[in-house]
Amino acid sequence: MASKQKVQRNYDLSAEVYDSRYSDIQKEKYNLALQDLELQKPLLDLGCGTGLLKDFLGVDLIGCDISRNMLKKAKERGEIVVQADLENLPFKNISTILSFTALQNVPDIKKAIAELRKLNPKKLIITYLDKFDLVKEVENQFDIQEIRKVGEDVCLVSSHK
Numbered sequence: 001m002a003s004k005q006k007v008q009r010n011y012d013l014s015a016e017v018y019d020s021r022y023s024d025i026q027k028e029k030y031n032l033a034l035q036d037l038e039l040q041k042p043l044l045d046l047g048c049g050t051g052l053l054k055d056f057l058g059v060d061l062i063g064c065d066i067s068r069n070m071l072k073k074a075k076e077r078g079e080i081v082v083q084a085d086l087e088n089l090p091f092k093n094i095s096t097i098l099s100f101t102a103l104q105n106v107p108d109i110k111k112a113i114a115e116l117r118k119l120n121p122k123k124l125i126i127t128y129l130d131k132f133d134l135v136k137e138v139e140n141q142f143d144i145q146e147i148r149k150v151g152e153d154v155c156l157v158s159s160h161k
């Protein structure tokens with residue numbers, strides 16, 4: 001796995017072209033992952049990238065990402081943005097955590113999932129690339145209610161234990 005600094009640098013460099021490459025594919029994932037689900041506010045978008053989810057949902061969203069250049073784009077879309085690392089999250093009182101195609105980048109996934117648990121969300125909706133398997137790590141901290149295949153990702157819909 002690439003180091004965190006390398007991941008950050010790569011996303012900083014690809015921020016300009018990200019939407020033209022991934023917008024359609026990500027929006028298809030949002031559609032499949034979120035259909036039939038009620039999203040209680042406040043909503044936190046972890047690894048928010050350029051804010052494509054903000055566009056898709058059209059609601060207030062707090063976005064967090066490690067890449068400053070990705071966040072600049074998300075801010076332009078109207079997302080409230082915070083530069084932070086998924087392994088160390090400066091948030092409180094979040095009802096719903098959303099995270100699309102970001103968690104597979106994190107070196108210490110146990111620490112990241114423990115951080116999510118600390119936020120005590122009512123609902124956690126995460127997707128990650130299918131070649132990874134985060135079920136066990138999530139299961140240790142949350143009740144998984146549903147596992148959905150969404151494009152090239154797996155989506156886990158969970159609530160706190």
Ligand SMILES: C[S@@+](CC[C@H](N)C(=O)[O-])C[C@H]1O[C@@H](n2cnc3c(N)ncnc32)[C@H](O)[C@@H]1O
Nearest residue numbers: 011047048049065066067085086100101102105
């Ligand atoms: C594949 S992009 C997905 C972006 C967005 N969620 C979407 O649906 O388009 C992965 C994002 O995760 C962010 N990321 C990677 N590692 C991170 C970390 N440790 N903390 C916060 N964000 C991270 C990257 O900067 C990048 O914006």
